[in-house]
Structure formats: C-alpha cells, structure tokens
Amino acid sequence: MLNAVERTAATEKVIARFRNRPFGWDTRRTCIHLARAQARAMGHRPPSIPDFRSPRAARAALKTQGHETLAQLLDSLFPRIPPLAAWVGDLVIMGGGDDFDGIGIAVGGKIVGYHEDHLAEGVVNVVPTGPDPYIGAWRL
Template sequence: MLRRQHATAATLQKYRDAPFDWAAGKTCLHMARFHLRQMGHRPEGLPRIRSAIGARRALDVRGWANVGDMLDTILPRIAPAQMRLGDVAMLDSGDGFGAIVISLGGKVMGWHEGYPGMTALEPIAIAGAWRA
C-alpha cells in the first residue's frame, strides 16, 4: 500500500493543475505511463503522439477501439467497485478515445473539459477499471 501512496503522490505532483496539451505530452496516456512506471510496471514506450489524429492512428494500427483496449493488454481488469488507491480506470469521453484516470480512493484524478488543468473528479460512470 505504501508503494501505491508514493506512486499516486508522485503522479499528482507531476500533473496537478497541468493543462491537457497534446504537443507538450500532457495527456491521460502520458500520465498513465508515468504512474505505471512509479508503480513498478514497465509499459511499452509510447508512440510519439502530438495530436488527436496521431492518437487515433496509434490506436487503429494496434486494433484498439479506445484506451481501454490498450489497458487490457497491460493490466488485469477489475470491477470498478474493487478499485484501490492508484488503480487505473477509464471514463467515456466525447472523442471516443476514452479518458484514463487514476484512483484517489473515492475520487479519480484526470482531465475534464470544465477544468483548466488536471484535477480530482467525482467518477459518475466508470467504463472500465484495471489493477495497477
């Protein structure tokens, strides 16, 4: 549990209040990769994604409909009710990619259109969850 606390704190520190920015690599995919590395995982290197079009191409090349399909290749899927601090979830998004968020224990951290930077959110509908 201590590793989960440290990894989640490090991810929060790095991305808190950072605005979502394709060009700067401040996306939910980059946040998830950083977080998983903090948790001791060694996810594959990310393709150089600097736009929504590039992200769609990267998903399509691998046959993934959304980021949930990607997470299925890295982590074991769990029921959202089983989420612990530091686990990874996907929320539906308007662009069809899905939005990766990190569990804070009751809330999740991620980006949302209504906020200028990454923030803690109340997860209304979790589309999928994975044990990190």
C-alpha cells in the first residue's frame, strides 16, 4: 500500500490526465475510466473495461460483468469503507446523471470527478449535497 505522499502524487497525476478533457462516452472519458486509472495508479490491477460508447451500452457492459450497479462492481474489486473515512486517492460514489451514479476520487475532504453540469471541463471538484450524498466508498 502506498504511503500518504505516494498516494497524493499518484492521485495528482491521474487528475491531471483527466482535467480539461471533456466527459465522453465515445472518447472513453467516463467515471469508470477515471476509477480504473486511479486504481492502477494506486498499484491495483483492475480488469479491462469493456468497450462501450453510450449509457445504454455501459449498462449492458456492467450487466455482462454480473453487476447491476457501479457500487456492486467496486464491491467485487476493493474493500468498502465508510465514505467519511476515505483517504486521498480512495474512490467514492455519489448519485449522477443518465440514471448512473458517478465515481469520484477523494482528495482531502473534497471529491474530484465528472459533474453533469460541467462535463465539457473534464474532472472538477464535486461538492456533495444533501443529507446523505454518498452511496459508498472504497479503499484503494
């Protein structure tokens, strides 16, 4: 497992790779691609992502992997933790658009990920809202 300095450096590299690169189903710039890049940067070997180019195809790909939700997929790969216990570089899921939840990266009290109001900007700081904004979190 990486130490705090290594986790921060690895996370910064991944975020830099996705910043200023718009969300796109057809360009493979989605939250699952962000999550896989982060997992690899943290030393994990997650499975390849099936090729999909639309929300409908992404749902079908998830189901062919045996999962109904992104949370189930992450549960099969990493240990679940309380969202407020997330370290820099861990993954979190919050509700998202297109009937999909969104995966983001914890960065010291903030979350970085794609936000439906800022898709053209690439990954941004996402502010959790509501009484229970997190669906789950996973330790990388």
